[in-house]
Amino acid sequence: MATQDDTHQKIIAAAKRRFTRYGYTKTTMAELAVDCDMSPGNLYRYFAGKLDIAEEICRQASMQTSEDLARVLTQPGRTAAERLHDFLFMDLRETFHKLEQDPKIVEMAQIVTAERPEFHNEGLKREREVLVSIIELGNMSGEFNVLDPEFASEMIQAATLKFSSPQLFTRLTLPKLERELEGVYQIIVAGLRAGCACMDPEKQPQAAEA
Template identity: 45%
Template sequence: MLYTGPMTQMDTTRKMILHAAVERILHYGYSKTTMAEIAKDCNMSAGNIYRFFASKLDIAEAMARKFNEEAYETFATIAARKVSAADRLREIFHYELARTYSAIDEDAKILEVAEVLSDERPLYMNDKLATERTYLVKVLNDGVASGEFRPIDNPDVVAEMWQSALMKFRFPQLFSKLTLPKLQREIDGVMDLLLAGLSPGATTPPPWDGVTAATEAACAVTSEMIVNKKLNADQ
C-alpha cells in the first residue's frame, strides 16, 4: 500500500530518505548498503521506508535522476547560446565527459551505482538519453537553419548516432582507464569526424549490405540474429 499523505509531506520524507541513502552508499558502497540501514538512519522502521521507495534500486535511480537535473539545466543553457552549432555540440559532450568522469574520480562508489543502473535499469538509461537528445536536436536544427550543417532528414536519429559514437565518454571509467586529458583528446577527434559528416556538401553513404557476410563466417548465430531481428534501444 502506497503512502497517500500530502505531496509536500511525501516529498520531504523522500528527500530525507534519499539524502541518508546517498551518504551511506557513498561511504559503504551500494552493495553493502541495506534498506534497513537507510531506514535506521532516518529514524523510521524498515517497513515504513518501502512506502516511499519500493527497493534499493529505486533509490539508486532517484540518486541518478537528482544527479542529472543540473545536467539538463546546463544542456539547455548551452543549446541556447549564440555561438556556432558545432561549438555547442562540442561543449555539451565535453561537459558530460568532465561531469561524469569527475563524479567517479572523486568517489569511486558512484561507479558501482552507474554499473547497477546500466545493467538493471536500461529503460531509465534510455529515458536519460532521450531527454538529452531534445537539446541535441535543437542544436542540429539551428545548424541546418544557419547553413552551418547540411540538410538533415531526421535530426533525432542523427542525435542518437552522436550519442552512440560518444558513449565511451559518458562515465568513461566504465569503459577505459584513460586519464581525463587523454579522453578529451579522443572525444575531440571523434567529434571532428562527426562534424565533418554534417558539413555542407557531405553526403550519407548508401546502406551497407555486407553486415551478414561479415559476421556469418565467424558467428552464424550472430548473423541469423542480425537478419531476423531489429533491435530498438528505445523499447
C-alpha cells in the same frame, strides 16, 4: 509537517551519504531506515527496494546534467559546431569529475544501468533532445546539412557514448579522453557539414532478415 516529497528527499540524501561511504552493495534497507529515523516498514512505503532508491539518485543526477547541457543552446555568439563541442566536452568533464570524486557511486551507477536499462535510455533521450536542437540550429544557419536531425543525434550518441560516462567503460585519464573526443568530434562535424550518408537513415544498409 513534512510532505511525502520531503520524506523522499530525506531518504535519497541519507542513501547518497551511505552509498558514498560504504558502497551500494554493503548498504541495507534496515541501515537506511535507521539513518532516516523510521522503521524499515515505513521506508518500504516510499521505495520498494534499495535499487529503486539508487535509480532515483541516478535519475536526479541525470536530469541535472541534462539541464546543465541545455545551457549550450542559450549561450550567445556560438556557432552550432561550437555548441556541439561545448555539449560533448561539458558532458565528459562534468560526469568524469562527479564519478571521480565518488568512486563508490560508479559501482551503484553500473548496477542501475545493468538492472534498469530503461533508466539509461531515459537519460539518453533527454540529452538527444538537446543534440537535435543544436543540429536544427546548424541547419537553419546553413552550417549543417542534415536531413534527419533525430537520426543524426542517435548516431552522435552512439559514437560518443564512451565519453558520457567514461568510468563505466574505461579508466583513461581525462586528458586522454579529451584527446580522443576531440578527434571524434572533428569527424562528426565534418559529416554534419557535408550531409554525410551516415547521418541519413534512408541511406543505411537494411538489416539482414533471419
